[in-house]
Amino acid sequence: MAVIEATLPRRLLSTPVLGPLAALLAACAFFSLNTDQFLSGGNFSLIIQQVMVVGTLAIGQTLIILTAGIDLSNGAIMAFGGIVMTKLAVDGGLPPLLAIAAGLAVCAAFGLVNGLLVTRISLPPFIVTLGMLNVVFALTHIYSQDQTVTELPPALTYLGQTFQLGGTNVTYGSLVAILLFLLFAYLLGQTAWGRHVYALGNSPEVARLTGIRTQRLTVGVYTLAGLVYGIAALLLVSRTGVGDPQAGQTDNLDSITAVVLGGTSLFGGRGLVIGTLIGALIVGVFRNGLQLMGVPSIYQTLITGVLVILAVTVDQLSRRRNR
Amino acid sequence: MISRLSAGLLAAALLVAGCGGGGQNTSTATPKVGLITKTETNPFFVKMKEGAQKAAQAEGLELMTAAGKFDGDNAAQITAIENMVAAGVKGILITPSDTKAIVPAVKKARDAGVLVIALDTPTEPQDATDALFATDNLKAGELIGQYAKAAMAGKPAKIATLDLAPGITVGQLRHDGFLKGFGIADGDPSIVCSQDTRGDQAKGQTAMENCLQKDPDINLVYTINEPAALGAHTALKAKGRDKDVLVVSVDGGCTGVKAVQSGQIAATSQQYPLKMAENGVKAISSFAKTGQKATGYTDTGVTLITDKAADGVQAEDTAFGLANCWG
Numbered sequence: 135m136a137v138i139e140a141t142l143p144r145r146l147l148s149t150p151v152l153g154p155l156a157a158l159l160a161a162c163a164f165f166s167l168n169t170d171q172f173l174s175g176g177n178f179s180l181i182i183q184q185v186m187v188v189g190t191l192a193i194g195q196t197l198i199i200l201t202a203g204i205d206l207s208n209g210a211i212m213a214f215g216g217i218v219m220t221k222l223a224v225d226g227g228l229p230p231l232l233a234i235a236a237g238l239a240v241c242a243a244f245g246l247v248n249g250l251l252v253t254r255i256s257l258p259p260f261i262v263t264l265g266m267l268n269v270v271f272a273l274t275h276i277y278s279q280d281q282t283v284t285e286l287p288p289a290l291t292y293l294g295q296t297f298q299l300g301g302t303n304v305t306y307g308s309l310v311a312i313l314l315f316l317l318f319a320y321l322l323g324q325t326a327w328g329r330h331v332y333a334l335g336n337s338p339e340v341a342r343l344t345g346i347r348t349q350r351l352t353v354g355v356y357t358l359a360g361l362v363y364g365i366a367a368l369l370l371v372s373r374t375g376v377g378d379p380q381a382g383q384t385d386n387l388d389s390i391t392a393v394v395l396g397g398t399s400l401f402g403g404r405g406l407v408i409g410t411l412i413g414a415l416i417v418g419v420f421r422n423g424l425q426l427m428g429v430p431s432i433y434q435t436l437i438t439g440v441l442v443i444l445a446v447t448v449d450q451l452s453r454r455r456n457r
Numbered sequence: 458m459i460s461r462l463s464a465g466l467l468a469a470a471l472l473v474a475g476c477g478g479g480g481q482n483t484s485t486a487t488p489k490v491g492l493i494t495k496t497e498t499n500p501f502f503v504k505m506k507e508g509a510q511k512a513a514q515a516e517g518l519e520l521m522t523a524a525g526k527f528d529g530d531n532a533a534q535i536t537a538i539e540n541m542v543a544a545g546v547k548g549i550l551i552t553p554s555d556t557k558a559i560v561p562a563v564k565k566a567r568d569a570g571v572l573v574i575a576l577d578t579p580t581e582p583q584d585a586t587d588a589l590f591a592t593d594n595l596k597a598g599e600l601i602g603q604y605a606k607a608a609m610a611g612k613p614a615k616i617a618t619l620d621l622a623p624g625i626t627v628g629q630l631r632h633d634g635f636l637k638g639f640g641i642a643d644g645d646p647s648i649v650c651s652q653d654t655r656g657d658q659a660k661g662q663t664a665m666e667n668c669l670q671k672d673p674d675i676n677l678v679y680t681i682n683e684p685a686a687l688g689a690h691t692a693l694k695a696k697g698r699d700k701d702v703l704v705v706s707v708d709g710g711c712t713g714v715k716a717v718q719s720g721q722i723a724a725t726s727q728q729y730p731l732k733m734a735e736n737g738v739k740a741i742s743s744f745a746k747t748g749q750k751a752t753g754y755t756d757t758g759v760t761l762i763t764d765k766a767a768d769g770v771q772a773e774d775t776a777f778g779l780a781n782c783w784g
Contacts, residue, residue: 169544177543184536280624282557373535375561380529380554425540428489431523431533432497 150397151409153448157395157441158416165423172426175302182304185392185418186311187212187373189411190366191385192392193318194245194359196410199393200322200335201355202402203252203259207244207266208363209385213378214274215241215367220283220377223290230289238364244270245360249353267386274379283377293372307369314365318407331355335402392417394442399449416441487519488745490738491541491549493534495578497524500710500784501730502552505576508734509550516742521546528655531555535562541571548572548741550734556581556626572744574751576733578627588740588751590733592759594630594707595637597726600761600770601705602638604724605677607767608703612676614639617650617668619661619680619689628656628681631707635679649675654685661688669696680706683713683725690721709762714778717762724763724772730783732757 166173191208198205219237222228228236244266251262293307322328333341334348342348370381396413398405421434492509494502506522513520521544523537534554539562541549549571553559556578563573563585575586583589605614618635621628636642649672652664661684668675669692678693680686686706693699699721706713709727716722740751761770762778 171543171545180539180543184539187532280622282555284557284560370532374531374558376555376558378531378555378558380531380558382532383530384526421536422540422543425521425523425537426544428519428521428544430497431537435526 150399150404150449150452151406151412154395154397154409154412154416154445158412158419161416161419161423165419165426169423169426172423175300177422177426179302179304179308181415181418181422182308182311183373184422185414186305186308187366187370188385188388188392188417189414190311190314190369191363191382192389192396192410192414193314193407194362194366195389195393196396196398196405196407197318197322197331197355197359197362198259199390199398199400200331200402200405201352202335202338203352203356204263204390204400205248205356205359206260206263206386207248207270208263208359208366208389209382210267210270210274211241211244211360211363212367212370212385213380213382214244214270214277215364216371216381217274217278217283217377217379219290219367220286220371221278223287224283224285224377230287234290234368237367238361241364241367242357242361245363246353246357248360249356252356253349253352271383278377278379280379282379284375286371286375286377290368291372291375293369294375305373307372310365311369312411314362315407315411322407327351332403335404337403388417391438391442394449395445397445397449400446404449413445487517488742489519489521489541489544489546490741490745491521491523491537491544491546492734492737493537493541493549493551494522494524495528495530495552495554496526499528500712501577501708504783505552505730505734508731509738512735512738512742516738518547518738518742518745520738525554529554531558534559538562538566542566542569546571547745548574550574550576550737550741551586552577553580560585572741572750574737574740576737577730579754581626583754589754590736590740590757591754592728592733593756594627595634596756597707597728597759598631598634598636599638600634600726600759601679601707601724602635602640604638604761604763604767604770604772605635605679605703605705606639607770608723608765609677614647614677615672615675616648616677616679617652617665617672617675617689618648619652619654619664619668619678619685621681622653622655631681632679635705654681654688656682656685658684658688661685662692663688665689665692666695669693669698673698676702678702678704680704680722682706682708683710683716683722686713686722686725687716690716709760709778709782710784711779711782712784714762714775714782717778718764718775720764723765724761724767725778727760727762727778727781729757729759729781 215237218240219233223230223233251257252259296303296305330346338348392413393410395416396409424434525533567573573586575589577591579589580586650668654661654664678689683706686704693702703723706722706725713725761772763772764775
């Protein structure tokens with residue numbers, strides 16, 4: 135027992151995912167004991183549906199934060215992507231798949247612009263994406279004329295449909311989001327590209343000296359993140375069944391929350407995309423569990439805030455130890 | 458040292474998780490009713506929640522509440538509907554943030570056998586919910602339009618309208634009602650300035666400042682709600698125009714009625730969020746007991762509040778307004 139007490143916390147610190155995972159499991163255990171409806175396949179499927187959009191945005195956010203950047207424009211880019219897809223398909227009469235492709239391309243293009251501004255003019259990512267947030271938000275409202283796009287062709291909401299998995303209805307969108315997490319876990323963990331991203335976040339100067347083309351890598355990361363936001367847009371459209379110009383207004387901060395709760399360091403170079411999935415799930419589990427218990431949603435916000443501060447504290451302490 | 462600290466942090470995380478237990482215990486016996494508002498913080502919805510809480514207690518129901526983070530937060534409302542259906546509610550009362558975008562989620566809840574009633578704001582189409590308990594916003598606008606017409610007593614009007622935001626039905630209806638009551642239509646030359654305020658006091662002030670810049674002779678101001686009206690008053694006062702410009706508004710919040718009492722606002726149309734919530738909870742209670750579903754639209758009423766009565770326009774004074782105000 136004494137040995138466990140001594141080693142467990144240290145391991146929680148050295149592996150950034152174990153702490154969040156422990157918090158997630160503790161929350162699940164707590165809600166299972168306190169409500170009858172929490173512990174069921176259907177409810178877990180629901181929670182995954184509810185976090186898949188912010189979770190997917192948070193994949194892109196993780197990539198950028200790993201390079202020691204930050205993206206405040208991701209929710210706005212997603213909303214614009216969703217409006218482009220739905221409006222082109224409904225008002226523009228474009229075949230749905232082409233409309234989706236256009237939406238993905240537009241999102242990737244915004245990512246590219248972010249990346250170019252960060253690298254070519256050496257602007258801080260915070261400011262670039264803050265500006266982009268406003269630009270894209272305005273474009274969304276101008277282009278949509280503040281109208282929600284309804285009566286979508288089935289192809290746009292296909293990912294919102296369900297299939298049976300062991301007696302539980304799971305949406306295709308949930309599956310897409312989880313596959314994306316696995317894909318990026320592989321790319322970051324197992325490929326040279328992934329190692330370069332970590333190296334860039336740890337020290338751009340060292341990364342450059344070891345022969346990594348840091349500018350091109352950074353632009354690539356922002357563009358790829360933009361493409362991922364486009365996928366989030368498709369997931370959002372399929373989940374809500376509409377193109378919504380008001381969507382995503384707090385999703386930039388929500389995605390940062392998921393990344394931080396997942397143990398990824400805001401200073402870059404340290405963290406795992408699977409941690410981000412866990413971080414997104416923590417938020418979803420608290421929201422769902424507290425609602426099932428009849429606790430007003432404002433307490434969910436309160437608890438999320440406390441957990442975020444705990445998570446960055448753990449990160450800070452472990453950095454101090456590693457120094 | 459570090460390891461002890463981190464163990465403490467983990468314990469704290471667990472404690473935080475434990476805090477949730479301070480809420481309510483789930484008892485499977487009491488039927489549940491859900492209330493989903495646009496935001497947590499707007500006094501209108503705070504009052505609505507209060508009314509729902511009281512009615513739920515009286516009817517022996519357990520009330521669950523949720524809200525979006527901002528006005529227009531459709532995703533949060535969908536999530537709340539799903540979670541409430543998962544919690545096994547009998548019915549859901551909702552003030553839809555996005556009147557069209559919420560429809561598919563409402564349909565799913567109704568397909569699961571849940572009675573869904575819209576409060577304050579209708580969905581588009583209105584019959585996407587089982588029933589609607591709301592203010593007749595067109596009538597609310599009409600009342601202050603008629604009042605303004607009578608109070609201007611034939612003086613040529615130069616009107617500023619401080620509106621909500623494009624594409625939001627409530628704002629459009631009040632605006633149209635005001636013009637109808639005043640006897641003019643959009644595009645009338647007497648309307649010299651129209652600005653969106655999102656119902657916000659600071660934005661209302663900015664909008665009024667800009668309108669006065671455009672035409673300093675404005676003498677009648679329609680405002681979407683009382684915060685916008687108070688913002689307009691601040692701007693008018695700075696220009697020394699607060700005494701001779703007529704400001705009319707809609708809502709009937711306590712701050713607003715007090716502003717009518719002190720003369721900052723000439724008249725306001727008062728609406729009744731408490732009544733919407735009470736009626737809604739009662740309808741769900743009777744559905745839980747008898748299976749009888751509420752249907753159609755129920756007008757929860759609107760009253761013109763002013764201390765300077767105008768000829769031929771029925772109104773109540775601010776004493777009545779304060780006795781029935783919210784917030």
